[in-house]
Amino acid sequence: MKFSLSWLKEYIPLEMGLEGLTDGLTMAGLEVDSVTPLYDSLDGVVVARIVEAKPHPNADKLRLCQVDVGADEPVGIVCGAPNAAEGLVVPCALPGAVLPGGVKIKKGKIRGEKSGGMLCSARELQLDTDASGLMELGTDLEPGTPLKEALDLFDSMVEIDLTPNRPDCLSVLGVAREAGSLQEPPVVLTRPAVSLPEADASLGTIGDHTSVTIEDADLCWRYAARLVFDVKVGPSPAWLQRRLLSVGLTPINNIVDITNFVMMETGQPLHAFDFDRLAENRIVVKRASEGEAFTTLDEKEHKLNAEMLMICDGEKSVAIGGVMGGMNSEIEEGTTRVLLESACFNPTSVRKTSKLTGIHSDASHRFERGTDPEGVVYALDRATALMAELGNGRLVEGLIDENPVPYAPRTITVDVDALNRRLGTSLSADDMAGYLARVEFTVTVSDANTLEVVPPSFRVDVERPEDISEEIARLWGYNNIETSYAKVVAAKESYPPAFEARQAVRGAFVGLGFNEAVNYSFIREDAVDRLRFAEADPRRRLVTILNPISEEQKVMRTSLVPGLLSSAARNISVQERSLRLFEVGATFIAGEGETLPQEPEMLAGLVTGDRRAASWFGKEESCDFFDLKGALEGFFEALHVSGVAFRPMAADDCSYTRQGYTAEILLDGEAIGLAGKVHGDVLKSFELKQDVFVFEMAMAPLAERISGDRQATAIPKFPSVTRDVTIICEASVRSGDAVASILDEKQPLIERAWLLDRYAGENIPEGKQSLTFRVVYRSADKTLNDKAVNKIHNRIMEMLLKRFDAVLP
Numbered sequence: 120m121k122f123s124l125s126w127l128k129e130y131i132p133l134e135m136g137l138e139g140l141t142d143g144l145t146m147a148g149l150e151v152d153s154v155t156p157l158y159d160s161l162d163g164v165v166v167a168r169i170v171e172a173k174p175h176p177n178a179d180k181l182r183l184c185q186v187d188v189g190a191d192e193p194v195g196i197v198c199g200a201p202n203a204a205e206g207l208v209v210p211c212a213l214p215g216a217v218l219p220g221g222v223k224i225k226k227g228k229i230r231g232e233k234s235g236g237m238l239c240s241a242r243e244l245q246l247d248t249d250a251s252g253l254m255e256l257g258t259d260l261e262p263g264t265p266l267k268e269a270l271d272l273f274d275s276m277v278e279i280d281l282t283p284n285r286p287d288c289l290s291v292l293g294v295a296r297e298a299g300s301l302q303e304p305p306v307v308l309t310r311p312a313v314s315l316p317e318a319d320a321s322l323g324t325i326g327d328h329t330s331v332t333i334e335d336a337d338l339c340w341r342y343a344a345r346l347v348f349d350v351k352v353g354p355s356p357a358w359l360q361r362r363l364l365s366v367g368l369t370p371i372n373n374i375v376d377i378t379n380f381v382m383m384e385t386g387q388p389l390h391a392f393d394f395d396r397l398a399e400n401r402i403v404v405k406r407a408s409e410g411e412a413f414t415t416l417d418e419k420e421h422k423l424n425a426e427m428l429m430i431c432d433g434e435k436s437v438a439i440g441g442v443m444g445g446m447n448s449e450i451e452e453g454t455t456r457v458l459l460e461s462a463c464f465n466p467t468s469v470r471k472t473s474k475l476t477g478i479h480s481d482a483s484h485r486f487e488r489g490t491d492p493e494g495v496v497y498a499l500d501r502a503t504a505l506m507a508e509l510g511n512g513r514l515v516e517g518l519i520d521e522n523p524v525p526y527a528p529r530t531i532t533v534d535v536d537a538l539n540r541r542l543g544t545s546l547s548a549d550d551m552a553g554y555l556a557r558v559e560f561t562v563t564v565s566d567a568n569t570l571e572v573v574p575p576s577f578r579v580d581v582e583r584p585e586d587i588s589e590e591i592a593r594l595w596g597y598n599n600i601e602t603s604y605a606k607v608v609a610a611k612e613s614y615p616p617a618f619e620a621r622q623a624v625r626g627a628f629v630g631l632g633f634n635e636a637v638n639y640s641f642i643r644e645d646a647v648d649r650l651r652f653a654e655a656d657p658r659r660r661l662v663t664i665l666n667p668i669s670e671e672q673k674v675m676r677t678s679l680v681p682g683l684l685s686s687a688a689r690n691i692s693v694q695e696r697s698l699r700l701f702e703v704g705a706t707f708i709a710g711e712g713e714t715l716p717q718e719p720e721m722l723a724g725l726v727t728g729d730r731r732a733a734s735w736f737g738k739e740e741s742c743d744f745f746d747l748k749g750a751l752e753g754f755f756e757a758l759h760v761s762g763v764a765f766r767p768m769a770a771d772d773c774s775y776t777r778q779g780y781t782a783e784i785l786l787d788g789e790a791i792g793l794a795g796k797v798h799g800d801v802l803k804s805f806e807l808k809q810d811v812f813v814f815e816m817a818m819a820p821l822a823e824r825i826s827g828d829r830q831a832t833a834i835p836k837f838p839s840v841t842r843d844v845t846i847i848c849e850a851s852v853r854s855g856d857a858v859a860s861i862l863d864e865k866q867p868l869i870e871r872a873w874l875l876d877r878y879a880g881e882n883i884p885e886g887k888q889s890l891t892f893r894v895v896y897r898s899a900d901k902t903l904n905d906k907a908v909n910k911i912h913n914r915i916m917e918m919l920l921k922r923f924d925a926v927l928p
Contacts, residue, residue, distance in 0.1 A: 189263015
């Protein structure tokens with residue numbers, strides 16, 4: 120909701136200042152989002168008097184003006200306005216000024232003549248829509264006076280972020296009511312008095328010209344209308360245009376502007392129909408026909424259903440009730456007779472219609488939250504009086520007010536003691552009554568502990584004692600409520616083992632340079648096809664959402680991989696090509712014959728793009744499977760999880776990864792997951808054009824092995840001895856098996872062993888490979904000599920040759 124400070128001050132005296140107002144509204148539950156100074160674009164614009172105006176020697180439609188801007192000498196300015204004449208007082212933008220729209224004024228030459236500024240129309244300054252000529256100012260104004268000062272244009276626009284339960288503040292009057300309640304002493308709002316002009320007896324009564332029939336009273340609770348004839352459609356006066364511009368609305372014409380002005384003032388949306396375009400000159404309020412097509416004021420056609428409320432004439436629909444009017448009845452330049460509508464619609468119906476049609480208008484924003492049922496006629500009369508005044512119209516006698524669902528005031532009984540316990544306050548019944556009276560609640564103090572509260576009709580959100588508690592709290596001041604603490608004994612906080620395991624996993628991967636992804640648990644239904652799961656794969660047993668937000672979120676995920684691949688695709692689309700992502704979360708697999716699904720927790724991640732960024736010490740290199748494998752090995756090592764191994768995955772088990780580029784992850788010989796290169800077809804289905812390497816594993820067996828307990832060991836006192844061994848063996852031999860064989864020898868002096876190098880090619884027989892392993896030996900109680908180390912190392916070498924049918928190079 121937007122309002123200007125000057126507009127607010129028309130209804131209440133404001134003693135607290137702008138800062139006090141914004142702080143007070145925020146603490147009262149109306150959070151102020153922003154405060155924007157208005158008319159800052161007029162800095163550098165001054166009052167000027169044209170002292171001479173003569174034709175431009177090189178252009179028929181331009182004039183050379185000598186302008187008094189308050190300086191020692193007149194300034195020469197080239198102007199094309201038809202009303203530029205000697206003696207005229209107008210606004211002048213001096214060099215350096217930046218006008219609305221970003222136009223910066225500079226000195227220059229126009230058709231060979233110097234021009235030291237710009238004489239402005241009202242439209243160029245966004246003070247009016249008149250662009251026919253220069254804006255004419257009062258002749259009593261002093262040249263050189265800043266225009267903001269001359270016209271008293273010191274104002275600010277305030278925007279507040281309202282919660283859906285406060286539609287009463289979707290109006291300047293509503294905000295003024297709240298602002299008045301914050302002042303001491305409180306100021307009770309009085310709405311502007313409405314004085315309707317005398318009706319023209321020669322026009323008869325409104326019943327002679329039109330009628331209103333409500334066929335669906337469950338959707339339209341009240342509908343009021345008046346007629347104004349012989350109106351003249353034209354531009355609105357400057358004050359009205361300025362009011363609309365100050366809250367971001369664009370002036371259109373005096374009739375439409377009046378409806379918008381009164382809506383912003385009172386919170387009651389209105390609609391003006393061209394009465395002569397209404398077939399049979401009558402209104403029928405009813406549901407739409409199924410499949411009916413209707414073109415709204417924004418020139419878009421909508422397909423309607425039978426639950427949408429329409430405003431119709433004798434033959435056709437002319438507006439979507441509470442949402443937007445139609446092209447077939449809008450106010451035009453030649454309109455002379457206007458039927459003005461003010462109504463109260465069912466909020467649920469308007470909300471559904473707005474969502475289904477995709478139309479979110481200022482009117483629907485208010486109706487779907489609830490408007491004041493007792494404010495319908497006041498807003499109608501307010502707009503009618505302005506229309507007769509500003510449109511020179513004649514009022515037709517009478518008012519149509521169809522009210523099939525009359526407003527029934529609610530009485531809420533409030534227990535004072537219970538309210539104080541709820542808020543932690545000690546307010547008396549009279550105190551509470553006083554606070555509620557500030558915002559126009561009617562309160563009867565039955566006894567010292569009971570209040571009978573009747574909310575005003577504009578507070579459609581107040582229905583029960585808890586709502587009254589909220590009103591008391593915010594009016595008394597949330598910051599006045601004392602902070603209290605539960606009287607419990609402090610105890611050491613402990614977390615479930617599963618939570619501790621997740622935190623450890625997150626910490627380890629973040630330490631390895633990964634970023635955590637948090638994706639929705641809902642995915643596309645075809646995700647299982649995109650991942651090429653086999654028909655018998657249990658991950659095809661999907662849990663379907665009954666009321667999905669969209670087709671993209673129709674089923675629960677059975678794997679974390681689709682979400683990660685989608686995240687990768689989004690990042691790569693904005694040129695973030697190098698990614699390291701991981702995610703921990705539940706998956707959902709429908710149980711066979713069971714009501715609830717299985718929810719195994721999984722851990723997944725991916726790497727893609729460059730191994731490292733290009734720099735002076737290295738070129739860009741694309742990552743590969745071994746970058747992923749190395750990250751996983753670092754992960755397991757960081758968590759002190761032993762017994763982990765990798766082995767090639769069988770071709771039949773590779774669904775979303777490539778055969779020959781996928782490894783099973785084993786924990787104590789049991790498969791817990793996989794790591795591999797994503798299959799090309801899968802990449803294509805996710806619109807990925809670069810290699811991606813993924814892993815996915817079950818969290819349960821991993822969590823059992825993650826412990827916060829650590830056993831300290833002494834730092835080695837004696838140096839290590841390193842030996843390498845190279846063998847030539849079959850290409851099918853896995854280096855991991857060879858390393859495991861070395862460590863399985865249970866030699867106490869072997870500290871570590873790993874693959875140092877692999878080579879296949881020139882000087883190596885076809886089908887063979889050369890593997891070089893490095894073994895580190897260390898003793899805890901002495902320095903090793905070569906003889907002892909060589910003896911063990913030779914034994915290791917003989918074991919490798921025998922076990923893998925290998926030879927030495």
